[in-house]
Amino acid sequence: MAELINRVANSGLKTLNLETDYPKQDIIEFDLKDYLFKGLILKEKDFRKALKEIDWTSYENTHFCLFCSTDAIIPQWAFMLVAVYAKPHVTTLYQGDKTAFLKHYYSQVLQGKNYDQYEGERIVIKGCSNLPVPASAYMELAANLQPFAQSIMYGEPCSTVPVFKRPRKLNK
Numbered sequence: 001m002a003e004l005i006n007r008v009a010n011s012g013l014k015t016l017n018l019e020t021d022y023p024k025q026d027i028i029e030f031d032l033k034d035y036l037f038k039g040l041i042l043k044e045k046d047f048r049k050a051l052k053e054i055d056w057t058s059y060e061n062t063h064f065c066l067f068c069s070t071d072a073i074i075p076q077w078a079f080m081l082v083a084v085y086a087k088p089h090v091t092t093l094y095q096g097d098k099t100a101f102l103k104h105y106y107s108q109v110l111q112g113k114n115y116d117q118y119e120g121e122r123i124v125i126k127g128c129s130n131l132p133v134p135a136s137a138y139m140e141l142a143a144n145l146q147p148f149a150q151s152i153m154y155g156e157p158c159s160t161v162p163v164f165k166r167p168r169k170l171n172k
Contacts, residue, residue, distance in 0.1 A: 013157050014118065017126040018133045018141065021109045025061050025091050027098050032068040032078065040072045051081060056089050063105070064090040067097045099134065106137035110144060118148045125163075127155045 035050050037043050064086050068074050079095060087093055094101045123145055125138060138154070145152055146164055153160035 012122060013124050013153075014121050015124045015126055015157060016141065017129075018106070018137050019126070019129050019131050021106065022131045022133065023063055023102075023105060025063055027063045027065060027101060028059055028090075029065045029067065029098050030059075030082065030086070032066070032074055032082070033070045033072065036068075036070070036072055039070055042072070042074060042078055047078065048081070051085055054085065056085050059086060059089045061089075061091050063092040063094065063101060065094050065096060065098050065101045067095065067100075069097075099132075102132065103134045103136045106134060107140060110137065110140050113144070115144050115148050118145055120150050121148070122151045122153075123149045124153045124155065124157050124160055 032042075033039050035042070035047055037046065066079060066082055066086070083093055092101075092105075094104065096104070125141055125145075142152055142154075142163055149164065150166050151162070152164040154163050155161050
């Protein structure tokens with residue numbers, strides 16, 4: 001019987017999975033529209049009362065995304081007031097929805113990585129994620145790897161799509 005050889009494992013490909021950088025804490029969206037009169041008007045007295053009644057400890061150790069999903073004009077102090085209540089309890093305070101937060105989060109994570117270690121490597125950026133990793137993260141990772149990697153592919157090691165390949169240097 002012939003010995004089975006795992007050619008993918010022996011290929012020298014380095015697989016990077018953006019899901020491993022996904023935030024560990026819950027991401028909570030706090031929509032100001034829920035605190036507006038008829039979804040459009042912020043009444044200061046009612047707004048302040050509603051914020052005082054919230055159990056802010058329920059947001060403990062979360063990524064707190066503060067936004068308004070309606071086209072209402074929200075004064076800046078309203079965002080500031082929510083921030084004052086939320087900040088003692090949350091890990092991150094972000095003005096925007098979950099999608100915008102994840103783009104910002106991944107941009108920060110990817111800027112902090114050391115890409116020198118991928119010099120001359122053949123990289124596969126793992127696809128088919130189970131978590132909502134934003135497309136911008138894949139784009140930024142590929143751009144950051146390009147100066148270092150020999151090649152960049154997307155997908156799974158057994159089935160990849162070529163994204164970048166460094167041209168061969170000609171010996172003269």
